[in-house]
Amino acid sequence: MTDEKQLQEQADEEMINQGFQELLDSYLATKHRKKVEIITKAFNFAKQAHKGVKRRSGEPYIMHPIAVAKIVCTEIGLGSTSICSALLHDVVEDTDYTVEDIENLFGSKIAQIVDGLTKISGGIFGDRASAQAENFKKLLLTMSDDIRVILIKIADRLHNMRTLGSMLPNKQYKIAGETLYIYAPLANRLGLNKIKTELEDLSFRYEHPEEYAQIEAKLQETQAEREEVFREFTAPIRERLDKMGISYRLMARVKSPYSIWNKMQTKHITFEEIYDILAVRIIFTPKDPEEELNECFNIYVSVSKIYKPHPDRLRDWVSHPKSNGYQALHVTLMSNKGQWIEVQIRSERMNDVAEQGFAAHWKYKEGGGSEDEGELEKWLRTIKEILDDPQPDAMDFLDTIKLNLFASEIFVFTPKGEIKTMPQNCTALDFAFSIHTFLGSHCIGAKVNHKLVPLSHKLQSGDQVEILTSKSQHVQPSWINFATTAKAKAKIMAILKREQRGMQQSGEEILRDFFNKEGLEFTPDNIQKLCTLHNLRTQEELFSAIGFKTIIPGDNDKNELKDKPATSNWKKYISFAFGGNKSNKDKSEEKEPIQKIDSKKILKLTPEAIQKNYVIAECCKPIPGDDVLGYIDDNNRIIIHKRQCPLATKLKSSYGNRLLAVQWETGKSLYFPVNLYIKGIDHIGLLNKVTEIISQQLNVNIHKLTIETNDGIFEGRIQLFVHDVDDVRTISTNLRKISEVKTVTRIEKFEDLPN
Numbered sequence: 001m002t003d004e005k006q007l008q009e010q011a012d013e014e015m016i017n018q019g020f021q022e023l024l025d026s027y028l029a030t031k032h033r034k035k036v037e038i039i040t041k042a043f044n045f046a047k048q049a050h051k052g053v054k055r056r057s058g059e060p061y062i063m064h065p066i067a068v069a070k071i072v073c074t075e076i077g078l079g080s081t082s083i084c085s086a087l088l089h090d091v092v093e094d095t096d097y098t099v100e101d102i103e104n105l106f107g108s109k110i111a112q113i114v115d116g117l118t119k120i121s122g123g124i125f126g127d128r129a130s131a132q133a134e135n136f137k138k139l140l141l142t143m144s145d146d147i148r149v150i151l152i153k154i155a156d157r158l159h160n161m162r163t164l165g166s167m168l169p170n171k172q173y174k175i176a177g178e179t180l181y182i183y184a185p186l187a188n189r190l191g192l193n194k195i196k197t198e199l200e201d202l203s204f205r206y207e208h209p210e211e212y213a214q215i216e217a218k219l220q221e222t223q224a225e226r227e228e229v230f231r232e233f234t235a236p237i238r239e240r241l242d243k244m245g246i247s248y249r250l251m252a253r254v255k256s257p258y259s260i261w262n263k264m265q266t267k268h269i270t271f272e273e274i275y276d277i278l279a280v281r282i283i284f285t286p287k288d289p290e291e292e293l294n295e296c297f298n299i300y301v302s303v304s305k306i307y308k309p310h311p312d313r314l315r316d317w318v319s320h321p322k323s324n325g326y327q328a329l330h331v332t333l334m335s336n337k338g339q340w341i342e343v344q345i346r347s348e349r350m351n352d353v354a355e356q357g358f359a360a361h362w363k364y365k366e367g368g369g370s371e372d373e374g375e376l377e378k379w380l381r382t383i384k385e386i387l388d389d390p391q392p393d394a395m396d397f398l399d400t401i402k403l404n405l406f407a408s409e410i411f412v413f414t415p416k417g418e419i420k421t422m423p424q425n426c427t428a429l430d431f432a433f434s435i436h437t438f439l440g441s442h443c444i445g446a447k448v449n450h451k452l453v454p455l456s457h458k459l460q461s462g463d464q465v466e467i468l469t470s471k472s473q474h475v476q477p478s479w480i481n482f483a484t485t486a487k488a489k490a491k492i493m494a495i496l497k498r499e500q501r502g503m504q505q506s507g508e509e510i511l512r513d514f515f516n517k518e519g520l521e522f523t524p525d526n527i528q529k530l531c532t533l534h535n536l537r538t539q540e541e542l543f544s545a546i547g548f549k550t551i552i553p554g555d556n557d558k559n560e561l562k563d564k565p566a567t568s569n570w571k572k573y574i575s576f577a578f579g580g581n582k583s584n585k586d587k588s589e590e591k592e593p594i595q596k597i598d599s600k601k602i603l604k605l606t607p608e609a610i611q612k613n614y615v616i617a618e619c620c621k622p623i624p625g626d627d628v629l630g631y632i633d634d635n636n637r638i639i640i641h642k643r644q645c646p647l648a649t650k651l652k653s654s655y656g657n658r659l660l661a662v663q664w665e666t667g668k669s670l671y672f673p674v675n676l677y678i679k680g681i682d683h684i685g686l687l688n689k690v691t692e693i694i695s696q697q698l699n700v701n702i703h704k705l706t707i708e709t710n711d712g713i714f715e716g717r718i719q720l721f722v723h724d725v726d727d728v729r730t731i732s733t734n735l736r737k738i739s740e741v742k743t744v745t746r747i748e749k750f751e752d753l754p755n
């Protein structure tokens with residue numbers, strides 16, 4: 001062995017031992033029982049199992065399990081079983097050891113968790129469309145068996161995100177996208193607020209590095225100013241709380257870069273226009289644990305005497321915790337400088353729960369049993385129910401679950417006055433299904449606060465809801481449009497599927513009769529033609545549409561099969577927009593196949609390349625300068641999406657292995673369409689000023705322009721051909737200089753409204 005190698009090994013060994021010592025130290029600092037022996041055993045076992053293997057960063061592999069175990073211990077608050085499982089989490093996946101080996105050495109519980117973690121590990125994407133969705137389904141299944149599996153998985157993901165820098169760019173997008181799509185909402189649902197925020201920020205940093213840096217810089221610039229506001233605003237609060245003899249600490253909560261960016265995007269505002277970057281947290285230790293809630297309200301009352309509270313912005317999650325366990329009292333107060341500032345009041349216990357989620361509950365188990373754990377169990381049960389119903393499309397399933405992960409909550413009452421937690425924007429129909437499948441499938445309407453409403457009626461917090469049923473009622477296909485909860489959707493789909501099979505059969509018979517009558521042949525080819533005619537994908541869809549009488553075969557169908565006329569133009573357009581039909585395939589065959597893509601390289605989007613094999617996605621219409629990624633579609637074309645395009649987000653989590661890192665290199669040679677939305681105060685000559693500014697910008701052409709004025713408000717939409725986002729930026733900045741113009745925003749479609 002060379003000296004150099006020996007030195008390296010020695011350094012590695014030191015690094016490993018130091019890492020493990022840090023883990024042990026932080027474990028010993030917790031309130032858990034001190035099971036150092038089994039943790040040391042797990043460490044030694046994992047260390048020799050991964051021996052000689054390095055991470056991409058060059059570190060010995062074992063540093064990863066150690067880091068994950070440390071997150072599990074210090075940031076999620078779990079004990080020795082989870083720490084051991086975290087240390088062992090990649091052993092079965094990456095080495096020759098089996099689950100049985102783990103069971104023999106560490107017992108059945110740890111083996112079971114490691115098994116769960118191995119099953120949901122991400123290394124098995126085939127070319128199958130929904131591999132990742134399937135993985136996620138598995139993940140939820142294991143989760144409902146032992147919640148620790150998912151908690152450790154989240155820790156694993158967090159460490160991978162923290163070390164994402166050493167990965168290849170196309171892998172970075174895949175992992176970052178998946179993190180934003182699945183893991184951050186999951187962490188949120190489990191109440192791991194701090195981790196959720198970090199996951200979002202890290203994803204954001206990799207997907208939009210420039211914007212991230214800009215926001216960070218602005219946060220730094222304004223730091224001193226915020227500190228001053230905080231000092232001034234909290235001084236009278238301190239005085240009052242001291243007088244009341246409360247033991248407390250005050251914290252300044254600064255909005256995370258990701259949430260700032262998110263707000264800028266959705267509300268179309270600038271950094272400077274966000275008023276709630278700073279919030280104040282009052283965290284107190286109750287004198288008597290029994291009086292915790294009362295003390296919250298006492299503090300609320302006394303701060304409201306100092307500053308005027310906003311009448312509509314009191315949020316009481318103290319009496320009714322969110323179902324992820326979050327508890328606090330939020331109040332928005334007017335500072336002496338006329339600024340609204342949010343104040344969050346919570347006890348130390350509530351604060352732990354807010355940062356660490358349910359794991360923190362276990363710490364406080366003795367002190368006052370909480371219903372919140374019941375809420376989590378209820379949620380897990382719902383997931384299990386959905387999983388029990390065979391869902392044909394894993395992607396649909398993923399979408400509905402995700403909807404439920406994001407939803408905020410409202411409270412609704414039954415006629416008997418029982419309180420139920422429901423996701424925001426849920427309908428009377430969702431409520432019916434949440435109580436019982438029978439109630440849901442037979443409901444004809446509802447009474448909300450004693451008034452008759454349709455099933456699609458959206459419920460508000462505080463509503464009292466009575467469901468009206470009829471025995472003769474059965475599930476309607478249209479219900480899927482206004483069911484919003486995963487449970488209701490899954491139940492409706494399952495019932496419809498059952499009925500659909502019957503309808504398909506009768507539809508097939510009707511079509512057969514029709515073909516016979518018209519003297520047509522009942523061939524797959526002819527059936528396919530009718531599918532195309534009616535814009536349906538499969539013959540099953542066609543049969544059931546006929547069975548349900550939404551399609552009645554007639555002259556149109558007959559002509560389609562007999563005369564074979566050329567397809568009309570609009571249809572070609574539609575199918576092109578959705579991709580993947582025959583005419584595209586013909587084209588792609590002429591083109592050189594581009595299978596030999598080296599996914600490790602960043603592809604350059606040169607003008608030649610764009611005109612050849614690349615397609616700019618219709619849905620988000622990126623232009624040079626936007627953060628983009630490439631996706632290889634079924635026809636071997638590379639579709640360029642904006643990284644935050646909703647469709648791209650879906651692709652990232654389901655077709656991760658088809659993603660490519662791409663980079664604009666068009667220079668100023670190509671033109672791209674871009675749409676701007678302008679709003680302001682109407683004034684004579686305003687239109688002139690607008691067009692003048694645009695025509696001053698060299699090489700930019702107005703393609704379309706519409707103006708509307710209403711009650712003195714001017715609203716304009718402009719389509720321009722530009723080279724890149726720099727052009728857009730210059731034009732927007734110049735337009736904003738017109739004093740009557742209040743907003744200028746880029747919109748994706750010409751007709752779009754900025755939200």
Ligand code: MN
Pocket residue numbers: 064089090156
């Ligand atoms: Mn791992």
